Amino acid sequence: SQELEQSPQSLIVQEGKNLTINCTSSKTLYGLYWYKQKYGEGLIFLMMLQKGGEEKSHEKITAKLDEKKQQSSLHITASQPSHAGIYLCGAGVNGGSYIPTFGRGTSLIVHP
């Protein structure tokens, strides 16, 4: 089954700093999703990447899927306290059926 490794596991940054979260797959990714989970709440969809080399942005968050489609990075520019939460990448291919799989998440704290 698809394995998704996220790094780092946790991140503490000062407000205004840039940061990057990585998601690496053991297999080729067919559709990679990024979600944000605020502490104690459900997941909020951020972006979906499907094509190798694809890059998408939403406000100060940019996500990219590498050409070989086995790694994605999420970059936050000039972080703010509102960016705090858990970021999860999700994907999934398992033989002929699609089994959604998630990384273990990266916990982000942004100090004002």
Next chain:
Amino acid sequence: DTAVSQTPKYLVTQMGNDKSIKCEQNLGHDTMYWYKQDSKKFLKIMFSYNNKELIINETVPNRFSPKSPDKAHLNLHINSLELGDSAVYFCASSQEGLAGGTTQYFGPGTRLTVL
């Protein structure tokens, strides 16, 4: 209006009891899911239904039984609750199956604590 809603938000119960969690989506989506998020925040798919038909059943104990009375509802019934069932359970929905590149919308979660 809430797109994907779950009830209850919190559930505290004794070992051995039977409990249900309800999920409803008002997005007109065809596919619904149940996920379990453990204490280490690991999110794992349990079930998926498409138009009331079970399409994913990921090595979940028989004590867990999903029921979809219509495509807007997917309830989760758990028999003989065990301590290890304590987790946050998330319901989600999507317009079509995820292989088509569609987006999932998640409910707020139900925190289940088994004593």
